[in-house]
Amino acid sequence: MSGHGGTGRPDRGRDDEGRxxxxxxxxxxxxxxxxxxxxxxxxxxxxxSTDPAEAARLRDQGERLKERSERALREEHEPWPDDQQERHPD
Structure with a gap:
């Protein structure tokens, strides 16, 4: 076998994992x-909405969804521990 790690496929490198x-x-x-x-x-x-019950339901659903999506967007900008080490080697 020539560099395929016994799987019949080439080994994945760091570049593939990064992509x-x-x-x-x-x-x-x-x-x-x-x-x-x-x-x-x-x-x-x-x-x-002119229906108060529907308006309350939609507002509650929208606020929960907005909070969850904004939390996800904030979290994606937080650095991973591995990223810190790569940028600032000891």
Whole structure:
């Protein structure tokens, strides 16, 4: 076998793992933005609703979704412990 690690496939290097991790991050970011936009839509519908019960339900749902999506967007900007070591080697 020639450098395939016994699996029949080439070994994945750090570059492949980095690209995959970056793609996962981009997907998570896009999903969080979508959820935030959806939350804003729910809040707008709540403001336009003439039914108080529906408005309360939409507002509650929108606020929960908005908080969750904004938390996800904030967390993605926090550095990972490995990132700190790579940027500032000891």
């Amino acid at each position: 995959e991790s970056r793609r996962e991050g981009e997907v998570a970011h896009a999903h969080a933005q979508y959820e935030r936009d959806r939350a804003e839509n729910l809040l707008q519908r709540a403001r336009r």
